[in-house]
Amino acid sequence: MTEHQGLEAQIDHWRWYVLRRQAISAADVDEMEDHLRERIGDLRASGLDDEEAFLVAIKRMGSLDAISREFAREHSDRLWKQLVFVRDDDAAGGGAPPWRELAVVLGLAVGAGVAVKVGLTVLDDGNALLRNVALLVFPFLAAYFAWKRRLTARVGVALAIPFAVLAVVLNAYPFSAGGMTEVLAALHAPVVLWLLAGLAYVGGRWRSDGRRMDFVRFTGELVVYYTLIAIGGGVLVGLTAGVLSLVGIDFEPVLEDWVVPLAVPGALVVAAWLVEAKQSVIENIAPVLTRIFTPLTIVMLLTLLGALATTGGLVEVDRELLILMDAILVLVLSLLLYAISARDSLAPAGFFDGLQLVMIVAALAVDAVMLGAMLARIAEFGFSPNKVAALGLNVLLLVHLAWAAWLLLGFLRGRRPFAELERWQTRYLPVYGVWAAVVVVVFPLVFGFA
Known part of the structure; x- marks a missing residue:
């Protein structure tokens, strides 16, 4: 140490x-x-x-x-x-009155929904909306963090400059309609924006390992809450539509034109507020979720390895399958980060830590097979924006997971503290943001906006 x-x-x-x-x-x-x-x-x-x-x-x-x-x-x-051990009574906590924070959150949630609704109206081109939807929502989420953390003007400028550059790139580049670089830019821009949101979340103190891990924990909890809100909202909308249809009222136009554009982005801000307000509750859920899904993920990865082994040559692996496998590896990485963020860093190594190592090794095996398939396809069919972007992501995942496996093995053998594994996760995260920015800004120039 x-x-x-x-x-x-x-x-x-x-x-x-x-x-x-x-x-x-x-x-x-x-x-x-x-x-x-x-x-x-x-x-x-x-x-x-x-x-x-x-x-x-x-x-x-x-x-x-x-x-x-x-x-x-x-x-x-x-x-x-x-x-x-002291004898003083519990002291009451400070902070803004609950009603004031609720008013701020609701105002920002409505603002995010209205921004997306206006975007739907102004941006007739579906591709333009796809490129800009994250840009429309991010300012409201960042504004909540800025209000919550009392951000300084210096941090605000640090957030505004890359946001402005990203907005200019996404709207000034002469993308070919429906081209690969346009789709890649639209898919990778939210990654850059989310890391900018992380800068706002940690109050500009991105160099702190503890605060970066707080943001990792927050991200995992946000997914949980947003999913719960989506499920609950879906049930309510379904019941409402069912009742209205029985009395002869078509609810679908209202759902498509108003409910979805306003509710989906607004729910993100509300979910962020719920995570902030109910941290002690969700932290009881986090260990349970990771313990349920880790063994299930191992079974899934082993099944995928078996399926890939029966496909024959690597060149014959379906392109859509490779894309799906990328999504699965990102999901595995997210589960790993969430599990690490929910763990007591001073607790001794246990069975679940060994199970996580098995999951990482299985994911590494899948990633290695995918890299071989991608290199084979590139050798056979040549380079393309999609292939290079997928190859880059898989290399980043391979490095991330391989070193995480090494650190976790050292922790299980009693040779490394768990804190080293935590620090590796949080310090490597900006690499994904840099790669996403390269895909958004550089790829269109290199591949002629095709």
């Missing part, structure tokens, strides 16, 4: 625990972490080592006495249990 990595793991674990408290906002935790780091720095300067400085600093965090006490009770095997 390199210098101070143990300290960073302790701080990340403390931050994870504090964020579970509904009464404390992420912005408050950011401020408290700054104070904690200042105290640790002062104590280290006085001669204490990392662990001693961390323990004493936690003891002196008066505003967190109640939470520290609970933390100690849940981790009674730790030496610093006695250091944080």
Whole structure:
């Protein structure tokens, strides 16, 4: 373990625990972490080592006495249990009044829906709408994070510049109608925008491993909440349409022209708010979901390997199958990130960690077969924007998963801390954003906007 990595793991674990408290906002935790780091720095300067400085600093965090006490009770095997037991009553958390935040969220959700509805009206070309739909929704989600995190003007400019560049590229490039580079740009632009949203989410402190992992956790939880909202909304819409049809009213035009354009983007902002407001609830769901879907994913990957082994030559592998396999590998990576973000980084290695290693190895085997198939197709049919984009993504996935497997193996053998695996995930994520930006900005130029 390199210098101070143990300290960073302790701080990340403390931050994870504090964020579970509904009464404390992420912005408050950011401020408290700054104070904690200042105290640790002062104590280290006085001669204490990392662990001693961390323990004493936690003891002196008066505003967190109640939470520290609970933390100690849940981790009674730790030496610093006695250091944080205090007798003060629980303190109430701060933050904006719930009604005010709800009003902001609803206003931004309606704004996102209206923006998409206007886009549907103004952008008659379906391809133009596909390119711009993420650009229409992102400002409202980023605005919520900006309000929640109290972003500085400097961070706001840092977000606005790449957003403006992306908007110009997507609308000024002379894409061929329905061309591959246009479709690739439309598919990869949301990845760039989501990482920009991550910059807003972490309050501009993207260099912090803990805050990047917070964003990974948030992303996974957002998918869960958005799915639940979609299912619930689908049931309500279906019941409403059924009742109206029985009385002779056609609900389909209203559904297509108003409900879907307004509700789908607006629900994203609402889901983000729910994740922020109910963190302790969803964190009880996250470990359950990962434990259910990890073994199922292993079975799926092994089945896919068997199916690929029976297809014969790699050149004969269907193009649509390769695209679907890419989507599956991205899903596997997302599950891995979500599982890591939901795990206690200081807990010892267990059976589930071994199961995750099996999943990663199976995914690596699938990725290797896919890379062979893609290289064979390129050798047979030549280069194209789709092939190069898919090949690049698979190489990135191969590197990501291979090193994750190595770090996880070291953790299972007791040679590496789990914090190293966490840091690898969060530090590699920007690579996907850079690749997505290359696909959006550079590919059209290289391939003549075809």
